[in-house]
Amino acid sequence: MQFDFNEDQVMLRNLVREFLTDQCPTSHVREMLTSDSGFDRDVYRQFVQLGILPFPERYGGGDLGMVEQAIILEEMGRVPYPGPYFPTVILAGSALQSSGDENAMARFLPDVCNGDLVLTLAFMEDDTGWSPNSINAEVTKDGDTVTLNGRKRFVPFAASADVILVVAREPGSTGKNGVSLIAVPKDSPGVSFGQEKMFDVTQRTSTLTFDNVSLPAENIVGTAGEAGRALESTAERAAVGAAAEMLGASRRSLEMATEYAKERKQFGQYIGQFQAVKHMLAEMLEKVENGHSAVYYAAWAQDDNAPDRALAASVAKSTMNQASRKVCGDAVQVMGGIGFTWEHDLHFYFKRSKHLEVHYGDVDHHYARVLDEVLAGRTAGAEV
Amino acid sequence: MDLRYTEQDQAFRQQVRAWLEEHVPRRKLESLDEKKAWHRKLYEAGYLGMGWPSEYGGRDARPMEQAIVGEEMVRAKAPAPVNGLGISIVGPTLIHHGTEEQKQRHIQKILTAEEIWCQLYSEPNAGSDLASLQCRADVDGDEFVINGQKVWTSGAHNSDWGLMLARTDRSAPKHQGISCILVDMSSPGVEVRPLTQLSGSSEFSEVFFTNVRVPADNLVGEMNAGWRIAQTTLSYERGGNTLSRYTRMQESYNRLLEVVRTVKRNGTALIDDPHIRWRLGKVFADMEVLRYASLRILSRLERGERPGPEASIAKLHYSELDKAIQEVFLDILGPYGQQIAGLPDEIALEQDTEEFEPGSWAYSFAWSRAGTIYAGSSEIQKNILGERVLGLPKEVRADRVQAAAQKAESGGNGEN
Numbered sequence A: 001m002q003f004d005f006n007e008d009q010v011m012l013r014n015l016v017r018e019f020l021t022d023q024c025p026t027s028h029v030r031e032m033l034t035s036d037s038g039f040d041r042d043v044y045r046q047f048v049q050l051g052i053l054p055f056p057e058r059y060g061g062g063d064l065g066m067v068e069q070a071i072i073l074e075e076m077g078r079v080p081y082p083g084p085y086f087p088t089v090i091l092a093g094s095a096l097q098s099s100g101d102e103n104a105m106a107r108f109l110p111d112v113c114n115g116d117l118v119l120t121l122a123f124m125e126d127d128t129g130w131s132p133n134s135i136n137a138e139v140t141k142d143g144d145t146v147t148l149n150g151r152k153r154f155v156p157f158a159a160s161a162d163v164i165l166v167v168a169r170e171p172g173s174t175g176k177n178g179v180s181l182i183a184v185p186k187d188s189p190g191v192s193f194g195q196e197k198m199f200d201v202t203q204r205t206s207t208l209t210f211d212n213v214s215l216p217a218e219n220i221v222g223t224a225g226e227a228g229r230a231l232e233s234t235a236e237r238a239a240v241g242a243a244a245e246m247l248g249a250s251r252r253s254l255e256m257a258t259e260y261a262k263e264r265k266q267f268g269q270y271i272g273q274f275q276a277v278k279h280m281l282a283e284m285l286e287k288v289e290n291g292h293s294a295v296y297y298a299a300w301a302q303d304d305n306a307p308d309r310a311l312a313a314s315v316a317k318s319t320m321n322q323a324s325r326k327v328c329g330d331a332v333q334v335m336g337g338i339g340f341t342w343e344h345d346l347h348f349y350f351k352r353s354k355h356l357e358v359h360y361g362d363v364d365h366h367y368a369r370v371l372d373e374v375l376a377g378r379t380a381g382a383e384v
Numbered sequence B: 001m002d003l004r005y006t007e008q009d010q011a012f013r014q015q016v017r018a019w020l021e022e023h024v025p026r027r028k029l030e031s032l033d034e035k036k037a038w039h040r041k042l043y044e045a046g047y048l049g050m051g052w053p054s055e056y057g058g059r060d061a062r063p064m065e066q067a068i069v070g071e072e073m074v075r076a077k078a079p080a081p082v083n084g085l086g087i088s089i090v091g092p093t094l095i096h097h098g099t100e101e102q103k104q105r106h107i108q109k110i111l112t113a114e115e116i117w118c119q120l121y122s123e124p125n126a127g128s129d130l131a132s133l134q135c136r137a138d139v140d141g142d143e144f145v146i147n148g149q150k151v152w153t154s155g156a157h158n159s160d161w162g163l164m165l166a167r168t169d170r171s172a173p174k175h176q177g178i179s180c181i182l183v184d185m186s187s188p189g190v191e192v193r194p195l196t197q198l199s200g201s202s203e204f205s206e207v208f209f210t211n212v213r214v215p216a217d218n219l220v221g222e223m224n225a226g227w228r229i230a231q232t233t234l235s236y237e238r239g240g241n242t243l244s245r246y247t248r249m250q251e252s253y254n255r256l257l258e259v260v261r262t263v264k265r266n267g268t269a270l271i272d273d274p275h276i277r278w279r280l281g282k283v284f285a286d287m288e289v290l291r292y293a294s295l296r297i298l299s300r301l302e303r304g305e306r307p308g309p310e311a312s313i314a315k316l317h318y319s320e321l322d323k324a325i326q327e328v329f330l331d332i333l334g335p336y337g338q339q340i341a342g343l344p345d346e347i348a349l350e351q352d353t354e355e356f357e358p359g360s361w362a363y364s365f366a367w368s369r370a371g372t373i374y375a376g377s378s379e380i381q382k383n384i385l386g387e388r389v390l391g392l393p394k395e396v397r398a399d400r401v402q403a404a405a406q407k408a409e410s411g412g413n414g415e416n
Helices: A007-023 A026-033 A041-048 A066-077 A085-099 A102-113 A228-263 A275-303 A309-339 A346-357 A363-375 B007-023 B032-044 B063-075 B084-097 B100-111 B226-237 B242-262 B274-302 B311-338 B361-371 B378-389 B398-410
Strands: A119-122 A138-142 A145-156 A163-169 A179-185 A191-196 A205-216 B117-120 B136-140 B143-154 B161-167 B178-184 B190-195 B204-215
Touching (some): A007 A041, A007 A066, A066 A085, A085 A119, A085 A145, A085 A163, A085 A228, A119 A145, A138 A163, A145 A163, A163 A205, A179 A205, A179 A228, A228 A275, A228 A309, A275 B378, A309 A346, A309 A363, A309 B274, B063 B242, B063 B274, B084 B100, B084 B226, B143 B178, B178 B204, B178 B226, B242 B274, B274 B311, B311 B361, B311 B378
Parallel strands (some): B117 B161
Antiparallel strands (some): A138 A145, A145 A205, A191 A205
């Protein structure tokens, strides 16, 4: 039983933190706010080339696990990093890997690993649900050609993505049956982009419309109509990854609020001396530490293929949804007026957390999943 | 990271489980003698004081093995050892701070429950502010003479001995005038009066000391070093046993899952009510986080790290979570949740209480209210986290202001 990071994992964390501190300080985050793509392609390429991707070495990846990805994403949450790492590696990358489609992996992953290819996953639609029942986009197959119709919303970094993995279903199918994953190059005729401006100003998301988009059938990733399982696994990894990013944003917010409470004086004393403030910070610390336990347990459960891995992913995401709301929100409260300014960096974390709360499953979604897993007996007792 | 139990741990678990299946008493233990007999059986099997050094009757067991025994005892509905405080607090205190003579005299008897122990710390005016305690131990020749009152003393009515904090120097700053003393509860001048608690049961007492004479040899550690000793014993109370607390919550939750499948309200099975499902999902998620956090603490203990101020996170977490969970249980169960006896079989909670009395949902609910008060209230834990973990400046407190003024006046070097 070893819950703490091993030496390699500590080195990875230090490597990522050094890189981001150096290449992506908040001044850089602010610069990116006004750019069209929302990120710096060179910084992204250099970062990916650190050799830290989860993909197999034969595709140029570092063959790292979800624990390592959680470490990377927690560090990204501390920046908060603006760019398409999450959609490329965690969303599209997990979907490709889970599909087991060697051709698709050989086609895309080497370029992902050298930083030349940005991917994203288009799942969410008008009803903004995060389950297969929410998929209405349709794909039809006619010989060697597939045709895609439908509309996707809140697709992360879609405008910068070279290839979009689109989730669509066979007409007449329901639930997770009949769901396919189609690789759509961004310049395919019939694809149109509408940029969405979001509260988290470091994000770039788009509404995508697919109007009779016609592609070769080889663009289906995995087996047609059978992407349900790969997407479930992707959703689990996305939940853990998002929770890790929220953990980083929360821990950074706690640090900033704590420092402020040690410096700021009112009524002739430091505000951190008041129990009202001290206890708020102590509660935030408890949330952060428990969030750490939840995130890394869930990441380990993915890597270990533990029987409770789906349960743990939902526990991690629902826990961090609630924790980051409390921690990032209370940090604004502790910092008072200065915390409510655009000038101070605190709002970036507050907004990143808020953004991630409603993606990859909100608390209602994950509490329902937790109970489903419990009732199905997919839990880890101590006897495991 | 590697969160798998080793083969050695799993084999140990099977061994403990098999032993408990064979030996757990089939009927409720009635008398103190029966409880002591069960305690001795646990000790002889090697499941008590496991982590203590073998020279004092322990087994040098790893924290993981201790946690496994704790979990399996809850799962097997095994009665708790009768000398809980002796095992968890007094024994470790003597091992770390006692004289060789004290160790020889008491440790074996703690393990065998020949001596039942209580902890004489809290006073009517010294709860969270424990260091302001006033119970006096005055030196008279080679004896202490003790006068004062203790309260919230768990198990005092059954105890042969007490581990006391008493004031031995009234002129010193409050933390520096306290000593730790072993008191024979059968001494003339000791009076124990049981208190009835909110739960309706009576595990606590108030204890009065009138000119109680105790040999000076019963001093533990240095004179006036009692506060530092108490700090180490309080940290034994916090953190190490959260896994068995989790197991207890999980047992109640599993029972609740059975109940919500059979009980209907407004014509619908409770399990089909979306609001109840949401709460059941949330409670399980929250309990899982406690399990993960417990494993994290356990893995640190396994590496030989002692729980520091971070143990306050665990204490705050499980006690506040228990309170929240018990509220949800009672919400879901309606009036049945508040029925103390005579519940229909399909709703009753078979789980025994913290004190291993026959339980009810209401009784567990009542006890959840104690958890955020004893062993350092939630507010105290938050002070510890704020000041010792986050490094926030100490609050302005009347006693500190007073001590600083006295120091300035006398030019002394009192420290607080």
